[in-house]
Amino acid sequence: MIGGLLVILLCLYFINKNINTKFEKLEDTIVNLNKRIRYLQQKTTSQEQKTNSIKKDPVIKKPDSIIEKPIVNKPIDDISKKTTVTETIPDKSSSVLKLKPTKKEVIESISKVVSEKTKTEPKKPWFETFKEKNPDLEKFIGENLINKIGILILVLGISFFVKYAIDKDWINEPARVGIGILCGSLVMAIAHKLKKNYVAFSSVLVAGAISIFYFTIYIAFHEYQLFSQTIAFSIMAIITAFSTLVSVTYDRQELAVLSLIGGFATPFMVSTGEGNYVVLFTYIAILNIGVLGVSYFKKWRIATILAFIFTILLYTGWLGSKINDPSFSHKGALLFATLYYFIFSITIVLNNLKNKGVFSTIEYFIFVANTFIFFGIGMVILKDINSNFTGIFTLLLAIYNLVYAIILFKKFGLDKNAIYLLIGLALTFVTLTIPIQFEGNQITLFWALESVLLFWLSQKSKISSFKFGAIIVQVLTIISLLIDWERYYSSESFTVIFNPLFIAGFIVSVSLFIIYRLLKKEKDVITRFFTFSIKFYKNVLVLATVIITYFTGLLEINYQAHQFISNQASAISFPVMYHFVFVSLILYIASLFKKKNISKGALIVSTISIILYIVNFYKLPKTEIINNLVENTTSNYAFYFHYIILACLFYFGNQLLTTTTSLFTINTKQNKWLPWLFTFAIVYVLSNEIMVHGLYLSNSLSSDEITNQFSDSENNWYEKFNYAKKQINNTATQIIKIGYPILWGVFSFIFLIIGIRKQWKNLRIIALSLLGLTILKLFIYDIKNVSETGKIIAFILLGILILVISFVYQKIKKLVVDENSEDEKI
Known part of the structure; x- marks a missing residue:
């Protein structure tokens, strides 16, 4: 009973407080409206005065009669002086009607300007919006904040009272729950009563009533066990439904939020841990x-x-x-x-x-x-x-x-x-x-096909998002392919060509080429953030296609060669040969279709390939001979493949000589160092040919001899290898001392003849330098520890060549002396 009276007194106090606040707000509104009306009246009066001032124009008298006179040829100035100008005066009433706007029009124009301004204004921060909506902080606290704090205090007060009554054993358990429900119902009834005139305040009271209901049922279930779990859950569900209905009736968003929170809290409020x-x-x-x-x-x-x-x-x-x-x-x-x-x-x-x-x-x-x-x-x-x-x-x-x-x-x-x-x-x-x-290469295959499908869909649907999605899938495809190569080629055993990894690489290359063809007629894609260049992406696709195709074949050939061939040098010769042939094909195709960027890249790779051959790959046939002797095999793949590599090298050199000027703006004749580099490469490669053929034709050592030499030792592979290598090097030394001087002398003569015919002074100097180097080598290095027969052959042939070169110079001395043309300056 005391709790009910306390609720009523508190409600009456808040009602009185809100009524006073509403009256103050109403007075302020009336004052603002009066100010607005006076402003509009003053504005209308000023416009009327302005209109009256415009109407007061001087009245021009109309002449009584017009006397017709014959037209006399007078100056134009005289006529203009006597010409009477009449002016039409607008009707007074009509002008007033047009200029005098009504009050309604003025108000509508002002509201229109205000509304247009509101539309164009940018969105303000929440704090500025709050200050605009609540310019008077006192009113906000008194009308909005205090009532929420009040209802919270009211709920706490009732809770304290009920707790005090329980502690004193004034109220048994069912009565306590009844008091809670009664208090909540009373607050709900008061809220409903105040709904018409005090919507905001009544919604706060409703929130308090719903909170009282929730906590009352919670206490009844957990503390007093008055209800079973099913009944308590059902009651709380009904409370949630009721509060949702009230939020719709009151059109208050905060009540809906409270209903939502209460609804989600209900399972926890009636939970026993075994739900x-x-x-x-x-x-x-x-x-x-x-x-x-x-x-x-x-x-x-x-x-x-x-x-x-x-x-x-x-x-x-x-x-x-x-x-x-x-x-x-x-x-x-x-x-x-x-x-x-x-x-x-x-x-x-x-x-x-x-x-x-x-x-x-x-x-x-x-x-x-x-x-x-x-x-x-x-x-x-x-x-x-x-x-x-x-x-x-x-x-x-x-x-x-x-x-x-x-x-x-x-x-x-x-x-x-x-x-x-x-x-x-x-x-x-x-x-x-x-x-x-899926697993392994299946992922790569599906992603490759998906990228093609997405690019095709982007063209058909004109949706650029498909295109960007396809690019992402392409990147994933390439990454997946690289993972497959790293994971499986080192551990699995595959059949030739028809294995998952080669097929995956082939399909990825084909997918990239198809996408390149699909983008042939595409234009740049302009988005909100950037412009996607189709031309640039097509170049990336070409580069990616070439690289993936190259490595697909290289890894497959290298893997299968090492699977079937025991001689390591022979096995390595397969991927090396593939590399030179592949680069030659790319260079030929680029030259055929006049793709300058691809030709430049291919020429750079060709130059690197020549350097790699000079530094490392040249010795594969020699190593193959040594391995054959040690392992008692007859593998000759490196020897035969070196002819294909040799043809590729000459093709690279020809392309470098013929296209370097057009592609890289370098004049091979006027450049100081390029002729020296070219002639060095030619001499080095052909000198190696003398070495390779000399070793293959030599019968200085057989595998049977090595086997007999090391028949008693165990784990003797390295000993055999070093012994065979030493014997082969002895043969190679003889070839260097006998064959190289003759070959270099022949090249000196050939370079000299070409330099004379082409009037290329730089090449003639190279020929003489090579000849000088050959003579120095002959007397400093070759003369030592060489057979008499070889010494005789080398000296006789080289002497004859030197005499021929001297005779040629005497024959054309007039051409050589004082040669100062522009294209032969060094």
């Missing part, structure tokens, strides 16, 4: 549908946001705590996760369709977060049961988003950005399906 998840999540689903329905009709976005957050927190918390239990139901958990995903994905779109606007940032966030959270939950549940349906689950999610996008675009005309988002989600999940469901 049924089916009942719990069914209740949450019904609660979400109800609250989201209210949010849809009332445009209360905050309710949607809170419902999403509370649902995710509740579900993920339950999933994390229960998934390891033996009794955990994976099917039920996935079913409810799917239900919640559909509820929120459909609700967000329905709100947008109703409002016929674009998605807000928070709506985009909820949409994307809802999708990926559901995807994560589904993957966790399916992997927990070791299911093979993770890929199918991902694919179904992609199909749902794609079908959803098509329906919403064709039937309802949803915001295009939202459609692109759905398509992007679909593409993302299709891309994720491949590595989730």
Whole structure:
């Protein structure tokens, strides 16, 4: 009884306080309206005065009669002086009507200006908006803040009173619950009574009444055990439904938020730790549908946001705590996760369709977060049961988003950005399906095909998002291919050509080439943030195609050669030969189709290849001979392949000589160092040919001799190798001392003849320098430890060559002396 009187007294006090506040507010409003009326009256009066001043024009007398006179040829100035000008005076009444606006027009014009200004004004920070809505802080506190604090204090006061009565044993348990319900009903009745005149205050009272109901039922269940769990849960559900209905009736968003919080708190308030998840999540689903329905009709976005957050927190918390239990139901958990995903994905779109606007940032966030959270939950549940349906689950999610996008675009005309988002989600999940469901090179194959499909779709649909998605998938494809190469070529055993890795590399190369062809007629794509250059991307595609094709063949040939050939030098000669042939083909194709950028790149690679041959690859045939002797094999692949490599080297040299000037603006004749480099490479390569053929034709050592020499030793491979290498090097030394001087002398003669015919002084100097080097080598190095026969042959032939060169110089001395043409300056 005392509690009821206290409630009534407090309510009367707040009512009186609010009535006084309302009267003060009404007085201020009347004063402002009077000021506005006086302002409009003054403005109208000033406009009328301005109109009257315009009307007071001088009256021009009209002449009584006009005397006709014959036209006399007079000057124009005289005529203009006597010409009478008449002026039409507008009607007084009509001008007044046009110039004098009514009060209604003035007010409408002012309101129009104000409304236009409001539309163009930028969005202000929330604090500035708060100050504009509540310029008087005292009024805000008195009218808005105090009543909320008051209802909180009232609830606490009632709680303290009830606790005091309980401590004194004045009230038994059912009576205590009854008093709580009675107090809540009394506050609700007062709120309903004040609804018409005090909407804000009455809504605060309603919130207090609902809070009293919730806590009363909570205490009745947990402390007093007056209800069973089912009855307590049902009562709280009814309270939630009732509070939601009241929020709609009062049209108060904060009541809807309170109902939502109370609804989600209900399961915890009646929980005993042994709840049924089916009942719990069914209740949450019904609660979400109800609250989201209210949010849809009332445009209360905050309710949607809170419902999403509370649902995710509740579900993920339950999933994390229960998934390891033996009794955990994976099917039920996935079913409810799917239900919640559909509820929120459909609700967000329905709100947008109703409002016929674009998605807000928070709506985009909820949409994307809802999708990926559901995807994560589904993957966790399916992997927990070791299911093979993770890929199918991902694919179904992609199909749902794609079908959803098509329906919403064709039937309802949803915001295009939202459609692109759905398509992007679909593409993302299709891309994720491949590595989730498949393994190894299957991922690479599917991604390669998907990139082609996306580029084709971008052309057909004119949607640039497909193009950018395809580029991302292409990058993933190449990364996946590199991982496959690194992982499997070092550990697996594959058949020739028809193996997964070679096929994957081939398909990726073909996909890149197809995309290059698809982009042949494409134009640059201009987006909000950047311009996507199709020309640049086509060059990237060409480069990627060439590189991937090259490494696909190189790795396959290298792998299979080492699988079937024991001689390491012979096995290495296969990929080396492939490298030179591949570079030659690229250089030929680039020259044929006049692709300057590709030709430049190929020439640079050709130059590097020549250097690699001079530094390393030249010795493969020699190493092959040594390995044959040690391992007692007859492999000659390196020897025969070196002819193909030699042809490629000469092709590289010819291309460098003929196209360097046009591609790199370098004149080979006028350049100081290029002729020296070219002649050095030629002499070095052909000197190596003398060495290779000399070793292959030599019978200085056989594998039987080596076997007999090391028959008694164990683990003697390195000993055999060093012995064979020493014997081969002895033979090579003889070839260097006998064959090189003759070859270099011949080259000196050839370079001299060419230099004379082409009038190329630099080449003649190179010829003489090579000849001088040959003579020095002959007397300093070659004369030592060489056979008599070789010494005789070398000296005789070299002497003859030197005499011939001298004779040639004597023959053409007039051409050589005083040669100062521009193209022969050094």
